[in-house]
Amino acid sequence: MATIEKFVVETTVEAEIGPYRKIVEDVLTDLGMVGRISRIRVVIRPEETLFFMVATLRTVLPLVRVSDIAEVSAGKAEGTVLIELNEEKPLPTLLGLLWDKYGRNSVDQPERRTLIVNTGDSVEIDTIKEMVVDDPHKTLKANLADMAIRASPEGFRVRYHSLNETDFIFVATEDQMKPEWIEEANLLLEELKRDDVDGSSS
Incomplete structure (x- = not known):
C-alpha cells in the first residue's frame, strides 16, 4: 500500500x-x-x-472522447463518417453510443477497428468527435x-x-x-x- x-x-x-x-x-x-x-x-x-x-x-x-481514441473523417459515400479506432477496447461502448444516436442499420463495421456511420444528409464529424466514450x-x-x-x-x-x-x-x-x-x-x-x-x- x-x-x-x-x-x-x-x-x-x-x-x-x-x-x-x-x-x-x-x-x-x-x-x-x-x-x-x-x-x-x-x-x-x-x-x-x-x-x-x-x-x-x-x-x-478527464473525459475520454471519440477524438481521443480514433481518427474521424468524412466517409467515401455522401453523408457518411469514417471512424478508425486506435485500439479495440472502447469499441463496444462506442458502438452502443452510435447505435443509440443513429440506429444499428446506420453503423457498418467493415474491419475490426473501422466503423462507417451513415449520418443522413449532414456529415456530423464534429458531433461524433465530441461523443464521450468514458467518464x-x-x-x-x-x-x-x-x-x-x-x-x-x-x-x-x-x-x-x-x-x-x-x-x-x-x-x-x-x-x-x-x-x-x-x-x-x-x-x-x-x-x-x-x-x-x-x-x-x-
Whole structure:
C-alpha cells in the first residue's frame, strides 16, 4: 500500500483495528483503487452500528472522447463518417453510443477497428468527435461506492455517499440515517486533509 500517503483505521474495539485494516486493504487491491487514493480514513463504532469512510483522491482523469481514441473523417459515400479506432477496447461502448444516436442499420463495421456511420444528409464529424466514450469521474464514483460497501460491516444497509471533485465520504448504519452523521463524516474528511489525525503511512 506504499502509494497511499495516509491510511488510518479507527474503532472503539481495539482488537478489530488489524482485521478491519486488512479488509480495507484487500478491497482496495481487488478494485485497483490503490493508485487512485491519496488518503483514506475508516472509523467504525460497532456499539452505534456506525461505519465511516472518507478519502481524498488523486487528480480525476478527464473525459475520454471519440477524438481521443480514433481518427474521424468524412466517409467515401455522401453523408457518411469514417471512424478508425486506435485500439479495440472502447469499441463496444462506442458502438452502443452510435447505435443509440443513429440506429444499428446506420453503423457498418467493415474491419475490426473501422466503423462507417451513415449520418443522413449532414456529415456530423464534429458531433461524433465530441461523443464521450468514458467518464472516469462517473466510473470512479461507482468504484468508490462499491469499495466502501464491501469494506463496511455486514448488515449496515442504510448508506450515504458523495464524491465532490477529489473528496469522498461514505456513511453506513443499520439505523435510519441522521444528518449529524453526514456532518461528522465531513469533519473526519477535513481532519484527514489537515493532518489532524494520526495514522500509519502505508
